[in-house]
Amino acid sequence: MRATAAVLYEVKKPLVIEEVELLDPGPHEVQVRWVANGVCHSDYHLMSGDVPHPLPVVLGHEAAGVVERIGPGVESVAVGDHVCSSYIPSCGKCGYCIGGQPTMCALRDKPRWLMLDGTTRFRKNGTSLNHYLQVAGFATHSVLMEESVIPIRKDAPLDVVCLVSCGVLAGAGPVFNRAKVPPGASVAVWGCGGVGLNTIQAAKLVGAGKIIAVDVMPQKLAWAEEFGATHVVNAATEDPVARVQAISGSGGVDFAFELVGTQATIEQAVLSTHRGGTAVVVGVCPAGTKVSLDPALFLQQRVLTGSSFGAGHQRTDVPMLIDMFMSGKYKLEELISRRVPLGDVNLAYDALLKGEVKRSVVLY
Ligand code: CU
Numbered sequence: 562m563r564a565t566a567a568v569l570y571e572v573k574k575p576l577v578i579e580e581v582e583l584l585d586p587g588p589h590e591v592q593v594r595w596v597a598n599g600v601c602h603s604d605y606h607l608m609s610g611d612v613p614h615p616l617p618v619v620l621g622h623e624a625a626g627v628v629e630r631i632g633p634g635v636e637s638v639a640v641g642d643h644v645c646s647s648y649i650p651s652c653g654k655c656g657y658c659i660g661g662q663p664t665m666c667a668l669r670d671k672p673r674w675l676m677l678d679g680t681t682r683f684r685k686n687g688t689s690l691n692h693y694l695q696v697a698g699f700a701t702h703s704v705l706m707e708e709s710v711i712p713i714r715k716d717a718p719l720d721v722v723c724l725v726s727c728g729v730l731a732g733a734g735p736v737f738n739r740a741k742v743p744p745g746a747s748v749a750v751w752g753c754g755g756v757g758l759n760t761i762q763a764a765k766l767v768g769a770g771k772i773i774a775v776d777v778m779p780q781k782l783a784w785a786e787e788f789g790a791t792h793v794v795n796a797a798t799e800d801p802v803a804r805v806q807a808i809s810g811s812g813g814v815d816f817a818f819e820l821v822g823t824q825a826t827i828e829q830a831v832l833s834t835h836r837g838g839t840a841v842v843v844g845v846c847p848a849g850t851k852v853s854l855d856p857a858l859f860l861q862q863r864v865l866t867g868s869s870f871g872a873g874h875q876r877t878d879v880p881m882l883i884d885m886f887m888s889g890k891y892k893l894e895e896l897i898s899r900r901v902p903l904g905d906v907n908l909a910y911d912a913l914l915k916g917e918v919k920r921s922v923v924l925y
Pocket of ligand 1: 601603622623728
């Protein structure tokens with residue numbers, strides 16, 4: 562069949578929006594009609610070349626849609642089911658999945674742009690097009706492994722809950738699952754865009770005490786306050802480490818979350834914690850990034866860790882967050898600044914880089 566997709570052929574060039582051929586789903590694969598896909602910074606790392614990736618590739622990994630066809634042997638999902646994409650699949654059988662760490666699933670060891678048989682389902686003029694993170698959400702239709710879709714309730718608006726498929730769970734999960742922030746704890750959040758606002762919102766939900774937002778853009782700090790920040794620090798005009806330490810009132814925060822993805826912000830996040838504190842890296846860094854930290858920080862029992870896709874159980878965390886949204890306990894609509902057609906996806910990335918939007922959503 563035919564689909565319309567946004568394809569990255571060359572780094573530092575705009576995405577090409579074009580009609581492509583979509584092959585039938587193979588065994589244990591499903592064909593999904595996407596309804597919406599959020600505009601996330603991770604795709605931009607491929608467009609800029611900061612993160613090298615085999616090209617050409619259909620981008621997009623924050624998608625929601627409806628299952629249209631299933632291949633032989635598919636049992637976990639049926640035609641007509643509403644699904645969110647799972648950019649980290651979980652097979653349910655490997656040691657990680659059985660051991661309670663499905664975001665570490667062994668399927669991550671396979672090439673993340675191919676189906677499990679080592680081929681793709683997209684063609685253009687005889688050329689094979691890769692599937693970004695085995696999702697390819699910037700397309701009207703896509704084929705995915707059944708492990709890459711998460712069934713969700715049918716009354717949830719797909720053009721809103723698509724955000725849970727990456728930014729929302731990636732931002733909120735580290736608070737719930739990785740740091741397990743207890744009530745009253747002090748929290749600092751580096752980076753208050755479409756992911757960090759979820760970290761702030763989750764910290765508020767669990768009853769954190771001080772929630773200190775750090776960014777270089779005043780607009781993002783204003784959004785942070787709307788989502789629950791109790792204090793804001795503009796790192797463009799003040800020393801963020803000294804300010805966070807001062808606001809904490811105890812030499813540093815209990816937990817620092819880093820959602821920017823640079824050496825400087827990771828180091829600042831660690832330095833902003835007090836002895837015994839924890840810093841969690843969520844931001845995606847350009848390839849080759851290294852950090853430099855005095856080991857004495859760790860002798861003082863600080864912990865530096867990271868989080869993938871919420872560090873919990875994606876197949877239950879995604880429906881749980883959607884339930885919270887549907888019952889009015891979690892803000893999602895407020896994260897969406899713009900809804901755009903696929904033809905405007907390059908403009909949506911320009912807006913993201915300028916800091917004009919929390920999240921844009923591409924609608925099909
Ligand atoms: Cu993402």
